[in-house]
Amino acid sequence: MSSCSKLIAGKLIYEVSEVCIDEKTDSRGSFSEVFQNHWDSCLDPVQWSVVKSVPGVFRGMHLHKRHDEYFSLLSGHCLVGLMDLRPGSPTEGVYSLYELYGADMKALIFPKGLLHGWYFFEDSMHIQAVSESYVDYGKDDNWGCRWDAPDLEIPWPMDSVHMSSRAEGFPTVSELKSMLQDWEPFKDQKDPILQG
Numbered sequence: 001m002s003s004c005s006k007l008i009a010g011k012l013i014y015e016v017s018e019v020c021i022d023e024k025t026d027s028r029g030s031f032s033e034v035f036q037n038h039w040d041s042c043l044d045p046v047q048w049s050v051v052k053s054v055p056g057v058f059r060g061m062h063l064h065k066r067h068d069e070y071f072s073l074l075s076g077h078c079l080v081g082l083m084d085l086r087p088g089s090p091t092e093g094v095y096s097l098y099e100l101y102g103a104d105m106k107a108l109i110f111p112k113g114l115l116h117g118w119y120f121f122e123d124s125m126h127i128q129a130v131s132e133s134y135v136d137y138g139k140d141d142n143w144g145c146r147w148d149a150p151d152l153e154i155p156w157p158m159d160s161v162h163m164s165s166r167a168e169g170f171p172t173v174s175e176l177k178s179m180l181q182d183w184e185p186f187k188d189q190k191d192p193i194l195q196g
């Protein structure tokens with residue numbers, strides 16, 4: 001029986017969409033729509049990327065104050081960790097840990113203000129989309145914390161990872177929060193759930 005992508009620890013975070021991709025197969029192969037505006041997710045994509053990773057690679061943890069993101073694993077096996085750092089969010093401080101398999105291509109669409117990172121168990125390829133181009137956000141809205149920060153509560157199963165030299169120097173969650181002063185992601189938002 002093929003493995004199924006799912007949440008394996010933590011809880012669903014406010015404004016995160018988990019989308020099962022409907023792969024339509026026939027005698028020639030298959031056709032899968034991987035994104036639709038009418039899904040009513042938080043994302044308005046302006047850039048799509050394909051990312052290939054070798055076993056043991058960790059990408060992140062990153063956080064962006066301005067843009068939303070999309071992630072779908074096309075082949076391979078990975079973990080995706082999210083943590084809500086948004087002041088005033090109904091799920092502030094909540095984490096989600098997903099185990100994904102390329103076989104079902106489940107998509108995760110998540111809003112600005114969530115720490116996010118992905119770990120790859122084997123050679124993998126994923127697509128991701130952002131609502132602000134890298135050329136515009138890369139210099140001033142590309143925050144991060146260490147994947148193994150003691151105050152990041154995500155229960156990663158691995159002891160060591162291969163990451164970028166930039167990620168090696170990332171701060172802890174509390175150090176990152178001290179850099180995100182005067183950040184009001186829900187200012188002027190009208191969702192009743194935000195009224196407390």
Ligand SMILES: Cc1cn([C@H]2C[C@H](O)[C@@H](COP(=O)(O)OP(=O)(O)O[C@H]3O[C@H](C)C(=O)[C@H](O)[C@H]3O)O2)c(=O)[nH]c1=O
Pocket residue numbers: 049059060061062116117118134164
């Ligand atoms: C993000 C990005 C990167 N690049 C170039 C810059 C570097 O030469 C190379 C790898 O970039 P970086 O090390 O920033 O990529 P990751 O550390 O894997 O970051 C990725 O994983 C974490 C979890 C994220 O949230 C990032 O948005 C996502 O891109 O691709 C581009 O050309 N365009 C892009 O949009």
